[in-house]
Amino acid sequence: MNDFLKIEGLKAQIDADGTPKEILKGLDLNIPKGEVHAIMGPNGSGKSTLSYVLAGREEYEVTGGTASFKGQDLLELEPEERAALGVFLAFQSPVELPGVNNANFLRTAVNAVRRARGEEELDAVAFLKLAREETARLSMSGEMLKRAVNVGFSGGEKKRNEVLQMRLLQPSLAILDETDSGLDIDALRIVAEGVNSLRGPDFSALVITHHQRLLEYIVPDRVHVMAHGRIIHSGGPEVATQLEKQGYKQFLEAAQ
Amino acid sequence: MPAVSETREAVEKLARSKYEWGFETDVEMDLAPKGLNEDIVRLISARKNEPQWMLEWRLKAFRQWQEMDEPQWAKIKHPPIDFQDAHYFAQPKKKPGPKSLDEVDPELLKTYEKLGIPLHEQEMLAGVEGAGERTPVAVDAVFDSVSVATTFRKTLAEAGVIFCPISEAIIEHPELVKQYLGSVVPVGDNFFSALNSAVFTDGSFVYVPKGVRCPMELSTYFRINARNTGQFERTLIIAEDQATVSYLEGCTAPQRDENQLHAAVVELVAMEDASIKYSTVQNWYPGDENGKGGIYNFVTKRGICKGDRARISWTQVETGSAITWKYPSCILAGKGSVGEFYSVAVTNGHQQADTGTKMIHLAPDTRSTIIAKTISAGESDSTYRGLVRMQPKARNGRNFTQCDSLLIGDQCGAHTVPYIESRNMSARVEHEATTSKISEDQLFYCRSRGFSEEEAVGLIVNGFCREVLKELPMEFAVEAQKLLQISLEGSVG
Ligand SMILES: Nc1ncnc2c1ncn2[C@@H]1O[C@H](COP(=O)(O)OP(=O)(O)OP(=O)(O)O)[C@@H](O)[C@H]1O
Ligand SMILES: [Mg+2]
Numbered sequence: 001m002n003d004f005l006k007i008e009g010l011k012a013q014i015d016a017d018g019t020p021k022e023i024l025k026g027l028d029l030n031i032p033k034g035e036v037h038a039i040m041g042p043n044g045s046g047k048s049t050l051s052y053v054l055a056g057r058e059e060y061e062v063t064g065g066t067a068s069f070k071g072q073d074l075l076e077l078e079p080e081e082r083a084a085l086g087v088f089l090a091f092q093s094p095v096e097l098p099g100v101n102n103a104n105f106l107r108t109a110v111n112a113v114r115r116a117r118g119e120e121e122l123d124a125v126a127f128l129k130l131a132r133e134e135t136a137r138l139s140m141s142g143e144m145l146k147r148a149v150n151v152g153f154s155g156g157e158k159k160r161n162e163v164l165q166m167r168l169l170q171p172s173l174a175i176l177d178e179t180d181s182g183l184d185i186d187a188l189r190i191v192a193e194g195v196n197s198l199r200g201p202d203f204s205a206l207v208i209t210h211h212q213r214l215l216e217y218i219v220p221d222r223v224h225v226m227a228h229g230r231i232i233h234s235g236g237p238e239v240a241t242q243l244e245k246q247g248y249k250q251f252l253e254a255a256q
Numbered sequence: 257m258p259a260v261s262e263t264r265e266a267v268e269k270l271a272r273s274k275y276e277w278g279f280e281t282d283v284e285m286d287l288a289p290k291g292l293n294e295d296i297v298r299l300i301s302a303r304k305n306e307p308q309w310m311l312e313w314r315l316k317a318f319r320q321w322q323e324m325d326e327p328q329w330a331k332i333k334h335p336p337i338d339f340q341d342a343h344y345f346a347q348p349k350k351k352p353g354p355k356s357l358d359e360v361d362p363e364l365l366k367t368y369e370k371l372g373i374p375l376h377e378q379e380m381l382a383g384v385e386g387a388g389e390r391t392p393v394a395v396d397a398v399f400d401s402v403s404v405a406t407t408f409r410k411t412l413a414e415a416g417v418i419f420c421p422i423s424e425a426i427i428e429h430p431e432l433v434k435q436y437l438g439s440v441v442p443v444g445d446n447f448f449s450a451l452n453s454a455v456f457t458d459g460s461f462v463y464v465p466k467g468v469r470c471p472m473e474l475s476t477y478f479r480i481n482a483r484n485t486g487q488f489e490r491t492l493i494i495a496e497d498q499a500t501v502s503y504l505e506g507c508t509a510p511q512r513d514e515n516q517l518h519a520a521v522v523e524l525v526a527m528e529d530a531s532i533k534y535s536t537v538q539n540w541y542p543g544d545e546n547g548k549g550g551i552y553n554f555v556t557k558r559g560i561c562k563g564d565r566a567r568i569s570w571t572q573v574e575t576g577s578a579i580t581w582k583y584p585s586c587i588l589a590g591k592g593s594v595g596e597f598y599s600v601a602v603t604n605g606h607q608q609a610d611t612g613t614k615m616i617h618l619a620p621d622t623r624s625t626i627i628a629k630t631i632s633a634g635e636s637d638s639t640y641r642g643l644v645r646m647q648p649k650a651r652n653g654r655n656f657t658q659c660d661s662l663l664i665g666d667q668c669g670a671h672t673v674p675y676i677e678s679r680n681m682s683a684r685v686e687h688e689a690t691t692s693k694i695s696e697d698q699l700f701y702c703r704s705r706g707f708s709e710e711e712a713v714g715l716i717v718n719g720f721c722r723e724v725l726k727e728l729p730m731e732f733a734v735e736a737q738k739l740l741q742i743s744l745e746g747s748v749g
Contacts, residue, residue, distance in 0.1 A: 095700075099720055109705035109707065
C-alpha cells in the first residue's frame with residue numbers, strides 16, 4: 001500500500017460568532033509517498049482551513065470524514081504529535097513571538113521533534129552550525145537567528161523563516177500555504193530550491209499557491225483545484241497552466 | 257504542585273497541635289507562646305543576646321505598631337490576620353528529616369529536576385538528614401555550615417567586606433547598625449515595617465567599604481540559606497563610595513513554611529558612585545487549589561542613593577505566595593543617581609499580587625527606569641502600583657516606565673495603577689502600558705513546531721519577560737525561566 005496522506009470526505013466547521021460555519025464540505029485527497037501535489041483555488045475556498053485541520057488547529061471542528069497519515073489517524077493526534085510524526089505546516093501568515101529568540105526557538109523545536117522521533121538532540125554548537133548552513137542556503141542573513149521570531153520581519157523574510165524551519169525539522173509531509181506570496185523573484189527560486197532539495201522517496205508535499213510560476217520551479221506530480229470546500233478537479237501540471245490562462249470559471253461550471 | 261501537599265501537611269499539623277507551649281527561655285525551646293506583647297519582644301531580644309539599645313529600639317517599634325492600622329489600600333483580599341494568633345519567636349523544631357531522597361515526595365523531586373537543581377542541592381532542599389555535611393564544595397554554601405562560612409568569610413574579609421547575619425552585626429558592628437538600621441525604612445513607615453522592626457529575628461548584613469568591588473555575588477550562598485529564613489527578615493546593605501555589590505535573595509525551588517505571615521524589611525544604602533544590585537526570586541507556597549494556606553508576603557524594600565551618581569537596581573521574579581504586597585523603591589537623593597526596577601510577577605490559581613515600585617527623585621539629573629511585567633492566569637489577580645515623584649529640586653529628572661500585562665484565560669485580572677507626581681517643569685516622565693493575551697495563533701504556531709502546550713506557554717511567557725530576565729545573574733536567569741513555565745502549568749487548555 002502506498003497510502004501516505006489519505007483524506008476522505010473531510011468536513012470541518014468553525015464557530016463564527018456563535019453559529020457554526022462549514023468550510024470543508026467533504027474533501028477527498030490522496031498524496032502518495034514521495035509525491036508533490038499542488039492545490040489551487042479561489043480566495044476563501046478553504047485551502048488554509050485544510051492546512052490547519054491537517055496540522056491540528058483546535059478551533060476547526062472536524063464533523064465528518066477521515067484523515068490518516070502513515071496509517072495513523074491524524075485527527076486524533078495533538079499538533080505536536082503530528083509534528084513529531086513528520087507533518088510540517090508553513091503558515092500563510094507566520095506568527096510573531098515577541099521576545100522569543102529565533103535561534104532558541106528553532107533549536108528547541110528541532111530537539112522537541114528529534115526527542116519525539118527517538119533521535120539524539122543537537123547541542124548548541126551542532127545546532128548553530130546547522131542553522132548557519134541553512135540560513136546561508138536560503139540567502140538569509142545570520143542576524144535573523146538573533147532576532148525575536150518573526151517580529152519585524154518583512155513579508156518575504158517571514159516566508160523564508162518558515163522554509164528555514166521546514167528544512168531544520170525535516171518533515172516527511174510539508175504543507176506550504178502560499179509560501180510564494182510576497183517573495184521577490186530571486187527569493188522564489190531560492191525557496192523552491194529549498195523544497196526541491198528535500199524531494200525524495202520519503203518526502204511528500206502539499207503546495208498551496210495562486211501562481212503557476214511557483215509550479216514552474218517546484219514541478220508537482222498532481223494539481224488539484226479546490227472550490228467551496230471540496231476538490232473539484234485533479235490533473236497533472238498542465239492544470240496550473242490552464243488555470244493561469246483561463247481562470248477558475250470552466251472548472252467551477254463543470255463541477256456544478 | 258509538589259510542595260503543596262507537604263506544606264499543607266505542615267500547616268495543618270501546626271494548626272491541629274494541642275501542644276501547650278511553655279513560656280520558657282531555656283535552650284530547648286523552639287517556640288515562644290502565641291501572641292505579641294512587650295514580653296515577647298524582650299524575649300526575642302534576650303534570645304539574640306542583644307545590647308540594651310537594640311531592645312529599646314524594638315520596644316519603641318512595638319509601641320508604634322500598636323498605634324497603627326493594617327493598610328487597606330492594596331487590591332488584595334484576605335481574611336483578617338489575627339496578629340495575636342502567631343508565634344513571634346518561632347524556630348520550628350527540627351523534625352527528623354528523610355534519610356535519603358528515596359523517602360522524599362517524588363512529586364517534589366520532579367519539580368527540582370525540572371528546575372535543573374543538582375542532586376546534592378535537592379537533598380538539601382528536601383531536608384535530607386546530613387545532606388549539609390556530605391555535600392561537596394560547590395554546594396556547601398549552607399549558612400549553618402561552619403567550614404564553608406569560614407571560606408566565604410575569608411575571601412570576603414580579605415576584600416574588607418562584612419557579610420553576616422544581622423543578629424551578629426548588631427553585636428559585632430553596633431556603630432554601623434545603629435547608624436543605618438531604620439534610616440531608609442523608618443520604623444513607623446508602615447504597619448508591617450513597624451511589626452518587623454519589633455520582632456525581626458533573621459536576615460543579613462552587608463557592608464562594602466570604599467572602593468571595593470565585592471569579589472563574589474552574594475547569591476549561591478543565599479540560594480540555599482533561603483530555605484531557613486524566617487518570617488520576619490531584616491536585611492541591611494551598605495555600599496560606601498565607589499563600592500559595588502550584587503545580592504541575590506530567594507530560591508527557585510518551591511519553599512514551604514509553617515508561618516503564614518511574612519513581613520520582611522530590606523534597606524539599601526548606596527554612597528557616591530556606589531552600585532547595589534538586588535535580585536529576588538520569590539517562590540513561596542501559594543496555597544492549595546482553593547488558595548488556602550498560602551503565604552502572605554508583606555515586604556518593605558527600599559534603597560537610598562545617598563551619594564552622587566549612585567545606582568540601585570531591583571530585579572524581582574515573583575511567582576509564589578498567596579498574597580504579595582511589595583514595592584521595592586529607590587530614593588534618588590544624590591545628584592545624577594540612578595534607580596531601576598525590573599519585575600516579573602506571575603499569579604495563577606487564586607494568587608493575588610499587588611506589587612510595584614516607588615521612584616522618588618530628590619536631586620538634579622536623577623534617572624529611573626521601571627519595567628514591570630505582569631502575568632495572570634487562572635482566577636488570580638495582579639496589580640502593578642507604581643509611584644514616580646519628581647521633587648522641585650530634581651531638575652532634568654527622567655523616568656521611563658513600561659508596564660506590560662499578559663493574561664492567560666479569561667478569569668484572571670490585571671491592573672495598572674501608576675501615580676505620577678511631578679513638581680518640576682524640567683523633569684520628564686514617560687509611561688507606556690500594554691495588555692495582551694497569549695493568542696491561540698501563538699500557541700498553535702509553537703505546537704505545530706513540536707512544542708507541548710506547556711512548553712509553548714513557557715516559551716511565550718519567557719519571551720514576554722525577556723527584558724527583565726536578562727537583568728538576573730546568569731545561572732539564576734536559567735532557573736527563573738524554568739520556574740515561570742512550571743508556575744503556569746495547567747493554566748491553559
Ligand atoms: N475563524 C473564522 N471565522 C469565520 N470564518 C472563517 C474563519 N476562518 C476561516 N473562515 C472562512 O472560511 C473560508 C475559508 O477560509 P480559508 O482561509 O481556508 O480560505 P483560503 O482558501 O485559504 O483563502 P485564501 O486564498 O484567500 O488564502 C473563508 O470564507 C473564511 O472567511
Ligand atoms: Mg489561505
